[in-house]
Amino acid sequence: MEEKLIGRLESAVARLEALSVGFQGGGGGGDVADAATDPSIIAFDDLMGQYVARVSAAAEKIGGPVLEVTKVVQEAFAVQKQLLIKVKQSQKPNNAGLAEFLKPLNDVITKSSAMTEGRRSDFFNHLKAAADSLTALAWIAFTGKDCGMSMPIAHVEESWQMSEFYCNKVLVEYRNKDPNHVEWAKALKELYLPGLRDYVKGFHPLGPVWSPTGSTIAPSKAPAPTAPAVPPPPPASLFSSESSQTSSSKPKVGMSAVFREISTGNVTSGLRKVSDDMKTKNRTDRTGVVGSSEKESRAGSRAFSKTGPPKFELQMGRKWVVENQIGKKDLVIEDCDSKQSVYVYGCKDSVLQIQGKVNNITIDKCTKMGVVFKDVVAACEIVNCNGVEVQCQGSAPTISVDNTSGCQLYLSKDSLETSISTAKSSEINVLVPGAEPDGDLVEHSLPQQYIHAFKDGRFETTPASHSGG
Numbered sequence: 001m002e003e004k005l006i007g008r009l010e011s012a013v014a015r016l017e018a019l020s021v022g023f024q025g026g027g028g029g030g031d032v033a034d035a036a037t038d039p040s041i042i043a044f045d046d047l048m049g050q051y052v053a054r055v056s057a058a059a060e061k062i063g064g065p066v067l068e069v070t071k072v073v074q075e076a077f078a079v080q081k082q083l084l085i086k087v088k089q090s091q092k093p094n095n096a097g098l099a100e101f102l103k104p105l106n107d108v109i110t111k112s113s114a115m116t117e118g119r120r121s122d123f124f125n126h127l128k129a130a131a132d133s134l135t136a137l138a139w140i141a142f143t144g145k146d147c148g149m150s151m152p153i154a155h156v157e158e159s160w161q162m163s164e165f166y167c168n169k170v171l172v173e174y175r176n177k178d179p180n181h182v183e184w185a186k187a188l189k190e191l192y193l194p195g196l197r198d199y200v201k202g203f204h205p206l207g208p209v210w211s212p213t214g215s216t217i218a219p220s221k222a223p224a225p226t227a228p229a230v231p232p233p234p235p236a237s238l239f240s241s242e243s244s245q246t247s248s249s250k251p252k253v254g255m256s257a258v259f260r261e262i263s264t265g266n267v268t269s270g271l272r273k274v275s276d277d278m279k280t281k282n283r284t285d286r287t288g289v290v291g292s293s294e295k296e297s298r299a300g301s302r303a304f305s306k307t308g309p310p311k312f313e314l315q316m317g318r319k320w321v322v323e324n325q326i327g328k329k330d331l332v333i334e335d336c337d338s339k340q341s342v343y344v345y346g347c348k349d350s351v352l353q354i355q356g357k358v359n360n361i362t363i364d365k366c367t368k369m370g371v372v373f374k375d376v377v378a379a380c381e382i383v384n385c386n387g388v389e390v391q392c393q394g395s396a397p398t399i400s401v402d403n404t405s406g407c408q409l410y411l412s413k414d415s416l417e418t419s420i421s422t423a424k425s426s427e428i429n430v431l432v433p434g435a436e437p438d439g440d441l442v443e444h445s446l447p448q449q450y451i452h453a454f455k456d457g458r459f460e461t462t463p464a465s466h467s468g469g
Contacts, residue, residue: 038088040203044081051187051195052077058184065123066184069115069130073188076108076134083140084208090217092143092210097217102141109134120364122319122341125169126181129188132163136192139200142207152200152207160192165402165423172398173360173378307346319343320358325350338377344369363388382407392418401425410441422446 052074059070083105093101112131116124136159139152149155167185174181276282311323312331320333320342331352333342341360344352347369354361354373361380363371368387373380375394382388382401390399391410396418401407404425411418411432422428426448431441447463454460 041081041084041088043199043203044084047195047199048074048077048081051191054187055184055191058180058187061180062178062184065115065121066126066181069112069127070184072108072112072115073130073134073191076105076112076137079104079108080137080140086217087140087208087210088214089211090214091212093217096219098141098143100219101217102138105137105140109137120343120362125166125173126184129163129166129170129185132166133160133188133192135159135162136196139204140208144207152204153197156192156197156200160189164189165421168421169379169381169400176377177359314340321345322347322352325352342373344371357394363390401428404428420446422448 056070056074059067083101086101090101109131112127112134116127116131121127136156138149138159139155141147142149142152142155150158167189170181170185174185307324307326310325311321312325314320318340320336320340322331322333322342323345325331325347326349328347328350331350333352333354334356336342336354336356336358338357338359340358342354342358342362344361344363344366346365348367349369351370352372354371357375357377358373359376360378361371361373361376363369363380363382363385365384366388367385369385370389370391372391372393373396374392376392376396379398379400380390380392380396382390382399382404384402385404385407387406388404389408389410392399392415393412395414398419398421399409400421400423402423402425406427407425407429409420409428409430411430413433416432420430428446428448430444430446432444434440434442449464450461451464452459452461
């Protein structure tokens with residue numbers, strides 16, 4: 001606590017020194033000093049010193065990709081500070097000038113989004129939560145009610161809801177494993193709620209306040225592309241008689257010739273007559289049946305071109321990888337423990353059995369895939385799938401279904417307390433044991449349509465129910 005207090009005092013002294021230098025120098029330097037010592041800029045410095053520093057401290061203990069994406073978050077907030085200073089010194093720009101003004105922030109957000117692309121890493125949820133959260137900084141682009149954006153405070157809250165889904169995944173996965181990851185996720189949330197939201201609410205509730213007498217933000221003028229030089233026409237042959245003919249005397253080619261031929265009414269004069277022995281139905285050397293070997297060769301070439309080589313292996317002793325398995329009904333993982341995770345990717349029309357307790361299970365981009373497992377420590381995730389069936393024979397704290405169409409979940413008596421979260425998914429059915437020990441499973445469909453009603457100053461959301469007359 002004392003170190004934080006000393007740091008804030010030192011930063012305040014530095015601002016006062018910059019302000020005194022600005023008054024002594026006069027001119028444009030004074031404008032920069034005035035903007036840097038504005039109460040809104042000082043409050044943003046405090047926001048970075050309190051909340052961004054906490055996220056960075058937690059990321060330092062984790063390291064790796066989490067530290068890299070956290071540095072990008074820190075860079076984005078530093079860019080936002082510079083934009084806030086520029087707002088104090090500039091007039092409200094037009095659309096082209098606004099795009100130029102937001103370019104530094106857009107570049108940082110693009111950099112963070114690039115870190116989530118490609119093959120998923122073990123820290124994908126961290127990367128996705130941090131990258132999606134940076135869209136909250138776009139509140140500075142609000143120029144009025146007709147700009148197509150929500151109000152700044154609402155924009156920050158809505159943007160955080162996009163990344164909260166992945167932030168909660170981090171909390172669930174590392175709740176009983178590593179407190180540093182839990183601290184990082186909590187610090188990231190508090191950076192936006194209440195951190196950035198309260199800052200915007202206190203200083204920019206209606207958007208940034210531009211300077212009426214400041215400089216004008218002009219869009220950058222990109223150099224006009226130079227047109228390639230037109231190649232010179234080929235030299236005419238000195239010994240060709242065609243060079244003396246005019247263009248009107250040459251025969252017409254292309255569509256002009258086609259229309260001229262049609263207008264003459266003698267369109268079929270140049271066609272050959274097809275005799276009976278030339279017709280396909282009368283030819284013995286051809287048949288309409290495609291051989292099985294040709295079918296297999298074509299199907300095999302298509303399957304290989306769309307998917308990579310199949311994999312079924314344990315990597316680094318920590319992660320089971322099952323990839324691109326097609327038509328395999330006997331996939332079994334026997335020797336596994338609670339510290340290992342299972343990643344199933346790109347499988348089709350296959351069945352995987354996991355005979356033991358594992359830490360985490362991820363099923364990604366699979367079609368008509370069946371997975372049977374006993375116990376999972378953290379969560380079972382189903383992402384970007386179509387027509388999958390997942391059976392839990394033991395216990396699972398969380399099952400999440402994201403961007404999936406058609407999913408059957410079979411729960412045992414030990415997994416009835418499982419928390420099921422869904423997002424952008426449809427046709428999800430959950431089958432649970434009946435009241436009698438030897439009874440049939442009871443099927444429950446999870447709602448995919450909701451009704452939002454505004455009551456008592458807030459929205460109330462309830463599942464839509466359909467009843468026949």
